[in-house]
Amino acid sequence: MLTKKQLDLLEFIHKRMQKDGVPPSFDEMKLALDLRSKSGIHRLITALEERGFIRRLAHRARAIEIVKLPESLGGESSSGFTPKVIDGDKPDVARPANAEPVMASATDLPVMGRIAAGVPIAAISEVSHQVSVPNSMLAASGEHYALEVKGDSMIEAGINDGDVVVIRETSSADNGDIVVALIEDQEATLKRFKRSGRSIALEAANPAYETRVYPEDMVKVQGKLVGLIRTY
Amino acid sequence: MLTKKQLDLLEFIHKRMQKDGVPPSFDEMKLALDLRSKSGIHRLITALEERGFIRRLAHRARAIEIVKLPESLGGESSSGFTPKVIDGDKPDVARPANAEPVMASATDLPVMGRIAAGVPIAAISEVSHQVSVPNSMLAASGEHYALEVKGDSMIEAGINDGDVVVIRETSSADNGDIVVALIEDQEATLKRFKRSGRSIALEAANPAYETRVYPEDMVKVQGKLVGLIRTY
DNA sequence: CGTACGATGCTAACAAAAAAGCAATTGGAT
DNA sequence: ATCCAATTGCTTTTTTGTTAGCATCGTACG
Numbered sequence A, B: 001m002l003t004k005k006q007l008d009l010l011e012f013i014h015k016r017m018q019k020d021g022v023p024p025s026f027d028e029m030k031l032a033l034d035l036r037s038k039s040g041i042h043r044l045i046t047a048l049e050e051r052g053f054i055r056r057l058a059h060r061a062r063a064i065e066i067v068k069l070p071e072s073l074g075g076e077s078s079s080g081f082t083p084k085v086i087d088g089d090k091p092d093v094a095r096p097a098n099a100e101p102v103m104a105s106a107t108d109l110p111v112m113g114r115i116a117a118g119v120p121i122a123a124i125s126e127v128s129h130q131v132s133v134p135n136s137m138l139a140a141s142g143e144h145y146a147l148e149v150k151g152d153s154m155i156e157a158g159i160n161d162g163d164v165v166v167i168r169e170t171s172s173a174d175n176g177d178i179v180v181a182l183i184e185d186q187e188a189t190l191k192r193f194k195r196s197g198r199s200i201a202l203e204a205a206n207p208a209y210e211t212r213v214y215p216e217d218m219v220k221v222q223g224k225l226v227g228l229i230r231t232y
Numbered sequence C: 001c002g003t004a005c006g007a008t009g010c011t012a013a014c015a016a017a018a019a020a021g022c023a024a025t026t027g028g029a030t
Numbered sequence D: 001a002t003c004c005a006a007t008t009g010c011t012t013t014t015t016t017g018t019t020a021g022c023a024t025c026g027t028a029c030g
Helices: A004-020 A026-033 A038-050 B004-020 B026-032 B038-050
Strands: A054-056 A064-066 A106-116 A129-134 A144-150 A164-169 A178-183 A187-196 A199-203 A212-215 A219-231 B054-056 B064-066 B106-116 B129-134 B144-150 B164-169 B178-183 B187-196 B199-203 B212-215 B219-231
Touching: A004 A026, A004 A038, A004 A064, A026 A038, A038 A054, A038 A129, A106 A164, A106 A187, A129 A144, A129 A219, A144 A219, A178 A199, A187 A219, B004 B026, B004 B038, B004 B064, B026 B038, B038 B054, B106 B164, B106 B187, B129 B144, B129 B219, B144 B219, B178 B199, B187 B219
Parallel strands: A106 A144, B106 B144
Antiparallel strands: A054 A064, A106 A129, A129 B129, A144 A164, A164 A219, A178 A187, A178 A219, A187 A199, A199 A212, A219 B219, B054 B064, B106 B129, B144 B164, B164 B219, B178 B187, B178 B219, B187 B199, B199 B212
16 A cells, blocks of 8 residues: 555654654655655655545644554554544443444545536546545445535535535436536536436536536436535 | 465465565566566456455555455454454445445544524533544544534535534634534524624524624633534 | 367556655745 | 745656557366
8 A cells, every 4th residue: 555665754754753742844754764855755745645644734834643554553453553532522421331442434535636616627537635434424335435625606505615525426316416427528517416308407506606407418427425524 | 256366466465565564566566476577467456456355546556455365364363454344334245346445534423412503402411323523523632522403594604404513622712613602501502603802792604593792701612613524 | 179268478568656856935933 | 024844846767557469278168
């Protein structure tokens, strides 16, 4: 899953955080890996993020957090690690007796880029990073992936700019479903699906955008919205 | 299930990862299996992926991960690997062939009831059930819990009826934060917080509801909104 | 027995990603 | 305003993954 360099860096970050609690800066990492430029680090970090090992805040100094460790670094296996653990322990809560880092059922899904609203987007392409979504959001079978929403076209459906939507792959949809549709094999959008006869209407949930109607063979449903995750 | 070659390769990858944590590159595998071309490896890898033994990121160097091992190779115990399924939910069986990502970082939070919008609610009390939320939504420290949203008072903030909101306990808030506030020690609501001088305004995100202003000692902030989860 | 097919092997050409470096910007924090 | 850190653009080299085309071998099957 990781290349040597990536692993080295991850290990360094991990040790650093164990030692003084603060993640290293790019320069420190540069030093540690004996590079002459930070840009190399930047790329390694990006790779680690893409693979779901770390999480970070862009443009924030030292805003790196380790999300998981590979087994080779004393990673989990038996629940050992637990990068950060909040066990939402509220008062009496009925929690199963086994004390623990309360890892719950979730699955990492790849975020396949951003999907636009008004003016669509470069079709779904590559993984930018991973998000964990509760399994309760996923169907027992079927492929899922996530997209970051760009724009405000679905605002009246409670989908805001920046939200992450979870999509289940499917090529069919029912009226009223919110779907990811590929129009003319070109642009992908998130819209509400409505069929009438041989035409398909894709309507935004925002009066500022107009509903567009296409003959059915110009629209391909790629997936349907099954969940939404927003972080403030 | 697997051909000899496929098994050999899988075994090699496994050992390799045990040893140095980094999966082998195609060339290394080529060497190991004593082939003169990578293309053979490519096909074997594809086969292993199809059969669900490994998972990988296409076009990424060394991005291979072993998902399961046949019994013939110490299948469970010896590797400390155990493609874990944290108890509770669905058994890991029914996963489509092209495998979805594995279990990831999430935490179960108790849902402490429903919180209303317009007309508040029976104060936060007992746990109705648990939801898994991605750890990325939680602060490194602090207590969290979840509430189910009842009503449409925050609809313009993209919070719909039925959504689950994740709250971090805190007694302070900044202007503009969406908070769970206890009014007169009686009713709890989810509103946007605005302070001016010694009074606190709690405003809904829905023109149908009016903003209410209280002297600061009548309002107690109980927590602030940090995340939202919606399942369709 | 001959054919079809699947699993393998090889070569060779290509396409991309990983990794590094340098320089110039942008952002945050103080 | 200024410092420091992070981000970006661009370049170069090396490593790694992907594909296509072709050949061989063995087995299942009519």
